[in-house]
Amino acid sequence: MKKLFIAVLLISLLLILASCGAKQKMEDKITEKIVEKTLGANVDIDGEEVTFKGEGGEEVTFGSTEWPDSEVGKKIPEFKKGKITSSANSDGYFLIMLEEVEQNDFNSY
Incomplete structure (x- = not known):
């Protein structure tokens, strides 16, 4: 049971870290589009x-x-x-x- 809990905890942490990276990339893409439209x-x-x-x-x-x-x-x-x-x-x-x-x-x- 303890090993299962640790595995679930590690997977959760990895998913949280991966989503932070995905969020940053999404923010970068949105910013790119805004700047591209503004500056041409x-x-x-x-x-x-x-x-x-x-x-x-x-x-x-x-x-x-x-x-x-x-x-x-x-x-x-x-x-x-x-x-x-x-x-x-x-x-x-x-x-x-x-x-x-x-x-x-x-x-x-």
């Missing part, structure tokens, strides 16, 4: 990361906490000190916001 651009929301895709094929991504992988990001050496809190990335430019960077590390970069 294709929008992809993936958690904290938002990508706008224009009609001409241009793409801009906001909210990532990774070093950009665009052509511009590949040409500039990665700054490995500190913590990336946000970035904006496109084929023509990128913007990185960092925290916890020491002055000496910045100067030597």
Whole structure:
């Protein structure tokens, strides 16, 4: 009986966690549709990361906490000190916001 109770409890917890993920995805899709109708651009929301895709094929991504992988990001050496809190990335430019960077590390970069 105790094993059955534990199994039911674990299955219930897994279902609750799965439904939270499904709820987040549903909220992302609803937000995408609202933004797309408002701005007239294709929008992809993936958690904290938002990508706008224009009609001409241009793409801009906001909210990532990774070093950009665009052509511009590949040409500039990665700054490995500190913590990336946000970035904006496109084929023509990128913007990185960092925290916890020491002055000496910045100067030597």
